[in-house]
Amino acid sequence: MSHDSQSFIDILNKQYEFPTKFKFKFIVPKDQIDNFKDVFSQDKLSSKVSKKGNFTSFTIEKKVPSAQSIVEVYAMVSDLKGVISL
Numbered sequence: 001m002s003h004d005s006q007s008f009i010d011i012l013n014k015q016y017e018f019p020t021k022f023k024f025k026f027i028v029p030k031d032q033i034d035n036f037k038d039v040f041s042q043d044k045l046s047s048k049v050s051k052k053g054n055f056t057s058f059t060i061e062k063k064v065p066s067a068q069s070i071v072e073v074y075a076m077v078s079d080l081k082g083v084i085s086l
Helices: 005-015 030-039 067-078
Strands: 020-029 047-048 055-064
Touching: 005 020, 005 067, 020 030, 030 055, 030 067, 055 067
Parallel strands: none
Antiparallel strands: 020 055, 047 055
8 A cells, every 4th residue: 555545544534433424526538437337336426517528527425434445446446547536
């Protein structure tokens, strides 16, 4: 695990009591939407398409057991080209 990941986990552990519901937000290019939805196939997604239709913003509220599980979600999404995590 990288130093940045451990620092992020430490911050999350200070701010949240686990398990908790955590809100993930992403901006996804049009050509990655299907791949993105595959990652979150078990979760309810809220979405909004950009004005020009090139991007879609997604919000996912997911119950997570630990800070490490949040980092794991961000790691899965980081493999998708052009996806921005907020």
